[in-house]
Amino acid sequence: MKRDIELFSTWKLDEALELLEDGNSHVIAGGTDIIPGIHINSNRFRDFNKLVDISRIKELKRISEEKDKIIIGAATTFSEIESDEILQRHLPLLVKAVSKIGSRQIRNRATIGGNFINNAPCADSVPPLLVYNAGIKINSIHHERMINLEDFLISPYRTSLTNEEIVTEIVIHKPRESLNDVFYKLGRRRGVAISRITLAILFEIKNNKFTDFKIASGAVTPIGKRFYEIENYADGKKIDRDLLIDISIRCGKAVLESTGLRWSSEYKLPVLQRLIYSLLEDNCLRR
Amino acid sequence: MIRRINLTINGDKVGIDVQPSMRLLDVLREILNLTGTKEGCSIGECGACTVVINGNAVNSCLIVIGQCEGSEITTIEGLEKNGELNKLQKSFMEKGAVQCGFCTPGMIMSAYALLLKNPNPTEVEIQEAIAGNLCRCTGYKQIIEAIKSP
Numbered sequence: 509m510k511r512d513i514e515l516f517s518t519w520k521l522d523e524a525l526e527l528l529e530d531g532n533s534h535v536i537a538g539g540t541d542i543i544p545g546i547h548i549n550s551n552r553f554r555d556f557n558k559l560v561d562i563s564r565i566k567e568l569k570r571i572s573e574e575k576d577k578i579i580i581g582a583a584t585t586f587s588e589i590e591s592d593e594i595l596q597r598h599l600p601l602l603v604k605a606v607s608k609i610g611s612r613q614i615r616n617r618a619t620i621g622g623n624f625i626n627n628a629p630c631a632d633s634v635p636p637l638l639v640y641n642a643g644i645k646i647n648s649i650h651h652e653r654m655i656n657l658e659d660f661l662i663s664p665y666r667t668s669l670t671n672e673e674i675v676t677e678i679v680i681h682k683p684r685e686s687l688n689d690v691f692y693k694l695g696r697r698r699g700v701a702i703s704r705i706t707l708a709i710l711f712e713i714k715n716n717k718f719t720d721f722k723i724a725s726g727a728v729t730p731i732g733k734r735f736y737e738i739e740n741y742a743d744g745k746k747i748d749r750d751l752l753i754d755i756s757i758r759c760g761k762a763v764l765e766s767t768g769l770r771w772s773s774e775y776k777l778p779v780l781q782r783l784i785y786s787l788l789e790d791n792c793l794r795r
Numbered sequence: 796m797i798r799r800i801n802l803t804i805n806g807d808k809v810g811i812d813v814q815p816s817m818r819l820l821d822v823l824r825e826i827l828n829l830t831g832t833k834e835g836c837s838i839g840e841c842g843a844c845t846v847v848i849n850g851n852a853v854n855s856c857l858i859v860i861g862q863c864e865g866s867e868i869t870t871i872e873g874l875e876k877n878g879e880l881n882k883l884q885k886s887f888m889e890k891g892a893v894q895c896g897f898c899t900p901g902m903i904m905s906a907y908a909l910l911l912k913n914p915n916p917t918e919v920e921i922q923e924a925i926a927g928n929l930c931r932c933t934g935y936k937q938i939i940e941a942i943k944s945p
């Protein structure tokens with residue numbers, strides 16, 4: 509790295525929290541964003557000279573199943589998530605999403621916590637975590653707090669994390685196994701691509717009606733975002749072509765409302781609506 | 796602050812006195828003179844700097860040496876044993892998978908990591924394993940052939 513930076517590596521969470529106590533350090537886990545960021549002198553990483561490496565703290569890499577919830581250590585890598593049987597069974601949407609991130613080399617290092625703490629618009633793990641209603645546990649040397657991921661994410665590249673804190677766990681209530689899921693990612697190419705559109709959808713169908721319809725987007729919105737109004741609108745309605753068209757039109761408009769009008773909106777809106785429609789048609793009608 | 800970092804590189808135990816925030820790529824090339832590992836993009840997109848750490852392919856431009864304490868690292872220089880090239884290296888030569896050669900060390904290390912876990916990969920698995928390695932010359936076909944039949 510070009511700048512002179514001190515790096516402290518530890519195997520113990522308590523020690524990491526102590527090192528962060530003075531508030532002048534930055535946490536590093538996988539480092540796939542921070543290391544090149546410092547190397548190219550990005551202004552996102554100029555305000556610290558001390559890094560605390562948490563990538564090898566065992567308790568931050570645990571995946572466990574409890575009676576009604578799944579807990580994922582925040583420093584678990586995407587490769588570890590991809591190959592984990594508990595997650596494949598209970599959170600297939602998350603597994604699908606992370607397996608499309610970056611490249612094998614990046615997934616071997618990049619962590620799930622790092623992905624949403626960056627809070628880039630294109631953080632691919634965020635839309636699935638949002639539709640799963642993920643909560644996160646945050647620790648500092650003095651306190652512990654739980655917060656919904658949705659409330660944690662404030663604006664692009666900003667979260668409610670303070671310099672003394674580490675996100676330690678992601679907690680998700682076990683979704684019913686009868687839920688269907690759809691993940692869609694569009695990048696400029698297939699490998700190592702920054703997402704242009706990500707969509708995560710969960711739904712259940714009973715008597716040809718939607719129950720528990722959930723949808724979140726990334727990349728097309730400033731940060732990952734759930735569309736509650738549309739979810740409420742869809743729930744309980746009979747599934748036919750008209751309903752799916754209706755949902756797609758509403759989703760497109762909702763995305764536009766959150767990004768604001770741009771010169772490209774005239775093009776993007778119908779493309780997005782058409783895309784959402786095809787996804788819904790493929791997954792909800794032709795079954 | 797300079798610290799001693801102990802690790803195993805290509806089977807040899809080494810202790811290096813170094814700034815822990817130095818990129819692994821720079822330690823390999825500048826301190827250990829292992830210049831087979833290349834620097835292309837420096838931001839994790841080209842894969843030229845790929846090495847294998849504890850059996851996993853990683854970009855050495857995206858990891859700092861302080862994170863490698865106690866790790867086992869294999870670079871392209873570590874594949875040759877007793878003067879004989881690894882079967883992957885031979886296969887790359889036989890199949891014409893090397894043109895300018897700049898991507899080759901990284902490409903071979905990605906393939907090596909794949910074969911460690913999966914000795915008989917399908918074409919799709921090969922494509923997935925080298926999706927993070929760019930080649931401007933070959934068009935990838937010969938590379939995939941070389942990985943299929945080492």
Ligand code: FES
Binds near residue numbers: 836855
């Ligand atoms: S130099 Fe590391 S990925 Fe390009």
Ligand code: FES
Binds near residue numbers: 894898
């Ligand atoms: S052989 Fe030239 S870049 Fe691959």
